[in-house]
Amino acid sequence: MVNLKIQGSSTEDSNGESTSTWSSSKPTRASSLGRAHEELFRRSPDERFSSLAELDEHCRQEKQFSTDTWQLPQTLRPRLLNGELSIALESDADGQFNDWSFSQMCRMSGVSRDTLNRLSADTASRVFGETLPSTNKPVQLLTTGRTVRSIHGVSYTRLWNSDLLDVVREFGTDFQPPQTASNGGTGLYCGEQDMFCFLIDPTGWAEIDGEAFAPGFFVWNSEVGRRSLGIQTFWFQAVCQNHIVWDAVEVVEFTRKHTANVRDGLNEIRQIIDRLVAQRDSRRDSFVSVIRNAMRSRLGSDADEAAKTLLENGIPRNLCRKALEIAQQQGAFTIFSIVDALTRLSQQTRFAGDRVEMDSRIGNLLKLAV
Numbered sequence: 063m064v065n066l067k068i069q070g071s072s073t074e075d076s077n078g079e080s081t082s083t084w085s086s087s088k089p090t091r092a093s094s095l096g097r098a099h100e101e102l103f104r105r106s107p108d109e110r111f112s113s114l115a116e117l118d119e120h121c122r123q124e125k126q127f128s129t130d131t132w133q134l135p136q137t138l139r140p141r142l143l144n145g146e147l148s149i150a151l152e153s154d155a156d157g158q159f160n161d162w163s164f165s166q167m168c169r170m171s172g173v174s175r176d177t178l179n180r181l182s183a184d185t186a187s188r189v190f191g192e193t194l195p196s197t198n199k200p201v202q203l204l205t206t207g208r209t210v211r212s213i214h215g216v217s218y219t220r221l222w223n224s225d226l227l228d229v230v231r232e233f234g235t236d237f238q239p240p241q242t243a244s245n246g247g248t249g250l251y252c253g254e255q256d257m258f259c260f261l262i263d264p265t266g267w268a269e270i271d272g273e274a275f276a277p278g279f280f281v282w283n284s285e286v287g288r289r290s291l292g293i294q295t296f297w298f299q300a301v302c303q304n305h306i307v308w309d310a311v312e313v314v315e316f317t318r319k320h321t322a323n324v325r326d327g328l329n330e331i332r333q334i335i336d337r338l339v340a341q342r343d344s345r346r347d348s349f350v351s352v353i354r355n356a357m358r359s360r361l362g363s364d365a366d367e368a369a370k371t372l373l374e375n376g377i378p379r380n381l382c383r384k385a386l387e388i389a390q391q392q393g394a395f396t397i398f399s400i401v402d403a404l405t406r407l408s409q410q411t412r413f414a415g416d417r418v419e420m421d422s423r424i425g426n427l428l429k430l431a432v
Contacts, residue, residue: 095296095307097280098240098260102247102305109253110246114231114239114261117250121223121257124206124285130220132200135170140187140194147183147190149210151203157210162255162286166213170195204286211254212286221291221324223257226283229328230259233335237261237279244303256284260305262298268345269352270311273425275299277342278307281331284320291327292317295338356398356431368395371430376423381407397431 249260
């Protein structure tokens with residue numbers, strides 16, 4: 063078969079006024095995408111998930127056992143609990159910070175996090191006690207058990223990760239994580255600050271400008287204001303074992319901040335995925351038709367005629383000879399068998415630039431089957 067498989071080899075979003083951002087690239091502008099690569103090397107093993115179902119169950123559990131409460135900032139009485147800094151909640155429970163909520167508490171108090179980290183817990187509690195603002199506007203606290211996950215002002219609107227995954231699972235049918243990366247990363251991540259998913263359709267290959275591409279997308283969110291809600295869709299030619307997406311075209315990105323209308327962003331994401339799926343189905347049908355014709359169409363009645371056509375299309379003589387030998391073993395000089403042989407041989411090309419150029423010439427041979 064034709065060798066078209068995948069190959070081996072922030073800032074806080076709490077008070078923004080802008081609600082959404084769009085960007086896209088033209089189909090002819092191929093580029094590499096590094097967002098999944100960056101996520102791969104910043105995620106610890108406990109933030110990785112092996113399947114979308116496993117990630118979804120984790121996010122549902124977090125939503126089920128998390129609680130939003132509202133409290134005036136001056137009532138967040140800092141105190142020590144077992145030698146560690148905590149705050150007294152109005153429920154009379156002691157709230158324990160994680161890394162993110164501690165940073166938010168520092169910003170709310172106007173005190174440098176680095177400075178507080180150099181102080182003892184007792185001194186830090188007294189600093190908070192003297193610097194927390196006194197106001198009639200409450201702050202929103204997200205707690206899971208005794209852990210304070212985030213502290214926000216009144217303008218922040220939460221969107222649960224599980225709500226986003228509902229959209230992804232309903233409309234992103236047939237999409238799945240890429241191959242496991244070199245360090246064990248899966249493309250599916252969720253930590254205390256945010257969630258990120260990298261999904262592709264490995265069976266969705268289609269033809270764009272005479273070359274083979276498959277669809278994929280990144281989607282992300284944060285329940286605690288670490289990053290915006292967003293999606294980036296694309297068509298790609300390869301994903302390496304470091305999760306760099308190579309030769310991406312038709313890149314579309316949408317983001318929305320966590321303000322009052324953030325849930326409208328779910329409708330936008332649903333429509334974006336829906337369009338990608340419809341485009342995939344339409345292009346895949348066309349691509350299948352081309353491949354079917356290529357399997358039936360002969361490039362020549364014999365090796366000499368086939369070689370002449372290959373040379374006219376820029377295929378080097380040495381590759382022509384080897385490819386025709388492979389095709390002859392399959393019993394016919396069809397366009398498909400010759401393209402398949404040439405694709406396999408091109409993978410042995412030493413330099414990536416030469417290989418990309420040769421793959422482009424090989425892909426153009428499929429146009430002879432239209």
